[in-house]
Amino acid sequence: MAISKNKLKYIRSLRQKKFRQKYNKFIAEGDKLSLEILQSERINIELLVGVEEWVEQYRPLLRKCEETIVVSERELKQMSALQTPNQVLVVADIPTNTIDEAIVQSDWSLYLETIQDPGNIGTILRIADWFGIQHVFCSPDTADIFNSKVIQSTMGAFLRTRIVRITFEDLQHRFPDVPSYGAVLRGKSIYKQKLPSNGILVMGNESKGIPAAMQAQLSGLITIPPHRASGMESLNVGVATGIICAALRNQVGK
Amino acid sequence: MAISKNKLKYIRSLRQKKFRQKYNKFIAEGDKLSLEILQSERINIELLVGVEEWVEQYRPLLRKCEETIVVSERELKQMSALQTPNQVLVVADIPTNTIDEAIVQSDWSLYLETIQDPGNIGTILRIADWFGIQHVFCSPDTADIFNSKVIQSTMGAFLRTRIVRITFEDLQHRFPDVPSYGAVLRGKSIYKQKLPSNGILVMGNESKGIPAAMQAQLSGLITIPPHRASGMESLNVGVATGIICAALRNQVGK
Structure with a gap:
């Protein structure tokens, strides 16, 4: 066997948050994502x-x-968290993301308050990347970004986004002049105000x-207006x- | 045991598409969704x-x-497809959705071309419902709407949407005057044209x-413009x- 039992055990341990934190490492799998990481x-x-x-x-x-x-x-399958492993797997250092104050002062950032589903976090990181939103702040109890489901679903977006775990209180304390808007069901329509x-x-x-x-x-509560015939409670x-990001980016212009 | 073995077997068989088609039935689970179906x-x-x-x-x-x-x-758990069954489960007839021609002529509809992931279909049905889009057409090879993952993730949106499986050719043949727009990566920005x-x-x-x-x-190819700094290939x-639905609804007004 080309890989030692200890190494196999180590790689498999990184599926658990406590070991990712202990070693400060995460796993990414597959041809495309591994190449992106190699080039980052x-x-x-x-x-x-x-x-x-x-x-x-x-x-x-x-x-x-x-x-x-x-x-x-066969060996790759033993260490992979995927149903169908795809040729390659990397173990990498969890990057330390710093806050670029000038960008937070002048552009939009996201704050994720207790988002729990790894798939949703992956989707949100792809959105941030698509719309060039550089900072994604997370509340301490938002699910782990380096969870393998998040990493696999972000498709490399996590490499281009500054993901920083911080309490909202600390964030507001650090940027007292940056306005904050919450997405809620009964706020002001994003299409009826100049943000x-x-x-x-x-x-x-x-x-x-x-x-x-x-x-x-x-600073404000905002809403995506439902259609008058809508029966839904939420998106x-x-x-x-x-x-909302699409509306922000295409209202403020470029 | 209050439920016969045959009935248990029948309920469990409906997890498979071929049996849903054979009996023309589907399963929905849980308190909230069952109540919505009871009231529909x-x-x-x-x-x-x-x-x-x-x-x-x-x-x-x-x-x-x-x-x-x-x-x-314990019995409910034996028939449930959920990890944690929630009090109730219903077996219901797959509804026959008809096309309301006047609505298709005058409003926006969706056409799903080979969408494969049940979670995505559930999300799209919730979007249609939120924005009051009444018709969701599906290509013959789009995943089954009555798959239990779709049903559980739509949160009742499937009850308020006309979901019709039809080839795009037949749809165009039936509505030759209704324009069609495809979401692609290199089309015209949805924010730079009057749809x-x-x-x-x-x-x-x-x-x-x-x-x-x-x-x-x-009739046209449309695109959500990425930010200039975006590294992503797609959303x-x-x-x-x-x-796109948000842009359509808030451009054409209400």
């Missing part, structure tokens, strides 16, 4: 594990990996939304984030 | 299976069920998009549907 200057790769064909094809790119191990498909060119858009928990105490601290939080 | 005039309920407490509480509503069976929580007040919005497959041959038959199809 921000991410240090500790270990790349791949089938021979893949490793041979990308040999020149692998210099930045501290270690490369060639394995069989500023900078701000923090707060998106709340999938079932509970934004807590009342937090709503009271925001999915990823969809709502997309609609 | 469009849906005939063949069988309601619930724990005693739930059945007693809603007894007056249960007259419309052909049969009601009280079961233990009509009626039309068919075509959303394509998660990875392949809209086939070239089909694109050639459309999730549910998010893209939400953004």
Whole structure:
């Protein structure tokens, strides 16, 4: 066997948040995502594990990996969290994202308040990336960004976004002049107001939304107006984030 | 045991598309969704299976069920497709949705071209419902709407939407004067054109998009403009549907 039992155990342990935190590492899988990480200057790769064909094809790119191990498909399956592993897996350092104050002061950022579903977080990171929103702040109890479901569903968006875990109180304390808007069911229509060119858009928990105490601290409460015939109670939080970001980007102009 | 083995087997068989088609039935689970179905005039309920407490509480509503069976929580778990069954499950007739020609002529409709992920279909039905889009047409190879994952994720939106499986060719043949627009990566920005007040919005497959041959038959190709700094290749199809529907609804006015 080309990979030691200890290493296999180590890789599998990173599926759990406590071990990701202990080692400050995360896993990304598959051809496309691994190539993106290899080409990202921000991410240090500790270990790349791949089938021979893949490793041979990308040999020149692998210099930045501290270690490369060639394995069989059967071995890859043993360490993969995917149903169908795809040629390669990397173990990389969780990047330290810093806040770029000038950008937060002048542009829109997102604040995720207790978002729980990894799929929703992945979707939101893709939206941030699409609309060039550079900062995604997360409440301490928002699900882990480096959960493998999030990483696999972001399609590399996490590499281009500054994801910073911070309490909303600390964020407001640091940026007292940046207005904050919460997406709620009974706010002012996003299409019936002129929103500023900078701000923090707060998106709340999938079932509970934004807590009342937090709503009271925001500069404004905004809503995606439902159609008069609508029977729905809410949109999915990823969809709502997309609609509001699209409106912000195409109102403030470029 | 309060429920026969045959009935249990029948209920469990409905998780498979071939049996849903054979019996023309689907399953919906849980307190909230079951109540919505009970209150919908469009849906005939063949069988309601619930724990005693739930059945007693809603007894007056249960007259419309052909049969009601009280079961233990353990029995409910045996037939449920959910990890944590929630008090009640209904077996109902798959509704026959007809096309309201006047609405298709005068309003926007959706056409789903080979959408594969049940979660995406559920999200899109919620969007249609939110924005009052009454018709959701599906290509023959779009995933089954009555798949339990779709039903559970739509949160009742499927009760208020006319979902009709039809080839795009037949749809165009039936509505030759209704313009059709496809969401693609390199089309004209939805914010830089005046779209009509009626039309068919075509959303394509998660990875392949809209086939070239089909694109050639459309009235126009439209795009959600990415931010200049965007590194992404695409948005999730549910998010893209939400953004375009929001733009359509808030451009054409109400």
